[in-house]
Amino acid sequence: MAFTPPATFTNGTVLTSASLEGNFQALRVYLHNGIIASDLEASQWIETRHIQPPRYEPFTGVQHGVSGHQGGQWSGGATARLTFATKYTTGGGKPTTSTVERLPGTAFQVEIVQPNSIVLFHYWYEAEVGPDFSTGGGQVATATDRLVWIGPLVGNTSLVERSRLQPAQNHQTGFKTSYPIGAEKTYPMSGGYASRSGTLTDFKPVGIYDYGLVYHSQIDRVAVINWSVALEVYYL
């Protein structure tokens, strides 16, 4: 809100303490979470040195300043941190299960120090899916129907929005059943390659949050060969 004193005084009228205190109280409110965008000078005058003494967090790859967080992590290029998803932690490939687990190594933690901050969480990953032609155990019966879902983590796994999980299918053709068992053709040619990306936006209260990737897999081996996550948090 812009500041407007609730009481306007007129010569010749009784000056009350209540009206004075009312104005003081309104001023206190204004000066604590009351300044809005239209109070600012319209022409550009903000420079980084004015409002954002940055602090770089080396472990998270995120810069935290007065106005929020900016930054992210990636799998590391030449020193890539390959990671994986597997059905053995999310129900063993049974079609009725819906548990999700963190994709190892892709999560990081940030502290949001202002209430109702606007958050944008960007993610991307590239995976080689399967092949998993194993039998039995109540799994999805047709091996080529088996899927893996990977999506954004915010907070903890109990809060994952299932509608944001993006699927990828098991390796479809070109599976070798003789030694060495595995994919015979390249993953893009065999339907088992996945490159996915997305962005999640949110309001967040003050708190410490984990951001990263989660998965639900019906496939025994999903190699996530590249990934990146990035965060924008705006306090103002």
Added chain:
Amino acid sequence: MSRINRPRVEDGDTVDATDLNSRFTDYNQPNALNAFNTRDAAFDLPQFENPGASTFGFLASYQNNAVIGANDWKHTSIVTVTGVSSAPPPAAPFIVGNAAGAPTPISLGAAGLTVAAGEVLRVYWDLSVYPHWIGTRPWTTGASVDFYNFDKGSGVAMPVGTNAACWVFWLQWDITSNALANFVEVPNQSDFRTDLYGDGSAYGGQLADTMSSSVVPAYIDRAIPDDGLVPANPIQCPVGWRGASGAWYYPKTSGSQTIYGLRVVFTGPMSPNHNTVSGANHLIHSVAWSSDSRLSYAGGSIDVVKQRIG
């Protein structure tokens, strides 16, 4: 500069209403707070209003998201459409909706969301999709533009898919009212229904008009050559369930635009095409086998953020 510089009241001074009022209205200074206040006089973060559920933030001033499509991540309740038929001009795009067929746009409120000069609208979406087809390698149908002919021996031709056919998704907005009944393509976005050569031979859009578009492959066709010849039996490989996603930015440099809603639409199958006369690259409707093509989708999300630029 918005510095308040008024002498304090001293013993013996007379305070009248004008002076008293001024000591409060001094703080009402729209468009005045500047470097002096935030640097020299040090207004600090707690003194600025948080965005909250309102739209008062000034770095990021608005955020909203919605579930789109048939919200069923295990794909037991999905929507399936058949490719756009050959009757020109191509039918209007398919609208992403729920399992009952009702569109699932995101509403930006009764009053809409106004993007003013110096602001940018950022839109992100994702959707779980499943391109598939009926029959065997229908893209090799005679009139299809989606295959090459290779030699499989003795000069006998073997058609192999280009693997370039796709389904294309894009954004529409409603800038008329919150009734959300007048969606049109967002700026710099084709509806892929243009008669590109003026003779009805190809309908689609130029790549220059695909600002909010995303594509997913319509099929995978595989033929690995051996000794200079393609095999007699190329393999069609399912594309399968996958995530499609897109991003679109709308920077406003002058004037303003009020937006009431956005939605994701799609069409297909489409193929690349190069106009040797105009030099433009196109995506055109691949109608020769479209009746055999299918696109299923489940659920996804759409996210909207408005920010100040600079």
